[in-house]
Amino acid sequence: MFRRPVVRIAEEPFELAKAAANTFVVAAKESVQEKGKFFAALSGGSTPRAMHRLLAEELFCLEVPWSDIHLFWVDDRCVPYANPASNFGVAREDFLNRVPVSPGQIHPMPIHILPEEGAVQYERELKKFLPLGQGGLPVFDLIVLGIGQDGHTASLFPGQAALDEAEKWVVAVKGGNPDVNRLTLTFPVLNQAGQIVFLASGREKASILKTVLEDGTLQLPVQRIQPISGNLTWLLDQEAASLLSDEKIVVQLH
Ligand code: 6PG
Numbered sequence: 001m002f003r004r005p006v007v008r009i010a011e012e013p014f015e016l017a018k019a020a021a022n023t024f025v026v027a028a029k030e031s032v033q034e035k036g037k038f039f040a041a042l043s044g045g046s047t048p049r050a051m052h053r054l055l056a057e058e059l060f061c062l063e064v065p066w067s068d069i070h071l072f073w074v075d076d077r078c079v080p081y082a083n084p085a086s087n088f089g090v091a092r093e094d095f096l097n098r099v100p101v102s103p104g105q106i107h108p109m110p111i112h113i114l115p116e117e118g119a120v121q122y123e124r125e126l127k128k129f130l131p132l133g134q135g136g137l138p139v140f141d142l143i144v145l146g147i148g149q150d151g152h153t154a155s156l157f158p159g160q161a162a163l164d165e166a167e168k169w170v171v172a173v174k175g176g177n178p179d180v181n182r183l184t185l186t187f188p189v190l191n192q193a194g195q196i197v198f199l200a201s202g203r204e205k206a207s208i209l210k211t212v213l214e215d216g217t218l219q220l221p222v223q224r225i226q227p228i229s230g231n232l233t234w235l236l237d238q239e240a241a242s243l244l245s246d247e248k249i250v251v252q253l254h
Helices: 013-035 049-055 087-094 115-129 203-214
Strands: 006-010 038-042 069-073 075-077 142-145 170-175 180-185 195-200 231-237 250-252
Touching: 006 013, 013 038, 013 049, 013 142, 013 195, 013 231, 049 087, 069 087, 069 115, 075 087, 115 170, 115 180, 203 231
Parallel strands: 006 231, 006 250, 038 069, 038 142, 142 195, 195 231
Antiparallel strands: 075 180, 170 180
């Protein structure tokens, strides 16, 4: 059953980052309180960086149950961690090096081996740590996604075979910007999550967001993110939301 997503709009990018960091903190605290663990998968790109940096700031850092969380990646580029295109490498600089989480709880994608082998190895890592839900699929408590201007999310790009992957949890693809080999979680895994939050900021995302949120045709990769039983929230800033007209889906952030 497709439920209308909740769209929340922040006044400006820093408010968006604070709302995203707060969402992470609340989800982590609730999961740890309920089952002693919190499993999250993070995206790369530029939008989540302000949220990541906030998680290392005292206001948020002191609230996160770091000793009980496990961090995974939604996707990564098959480049060395020191490369600025590395989602894990950038996250390590932005906050992982500054928060009290042990290396055994951080699970970067294995980008240093053949991509196809890396996909198999990461699936094994997911199997080792994550609880399994419907159909034996891994269940993340929170997945943070971005959206590209072409309607991609994760490294699931329009027209690629990976969009139709129904069995594998992780696949190797090539594409995007930069156009490199990548590993990405697939829709069966993404849609198992308890909570999916999209982050989008800036005027350059306004057009794709209007298409995705107001044109119901399920054509673009991002429109295939439909949590089986979890919640879906779009956290936008005003510029990204500037072309949205359907008042029914907009709830202003306080
Ligand atoms: C990646 C990301 C990708 C990203 C979007 C938006 O590794 O490229 O996972 O899906 O979320 O491309 O990127 P921006 O936040 O930079 O606009």
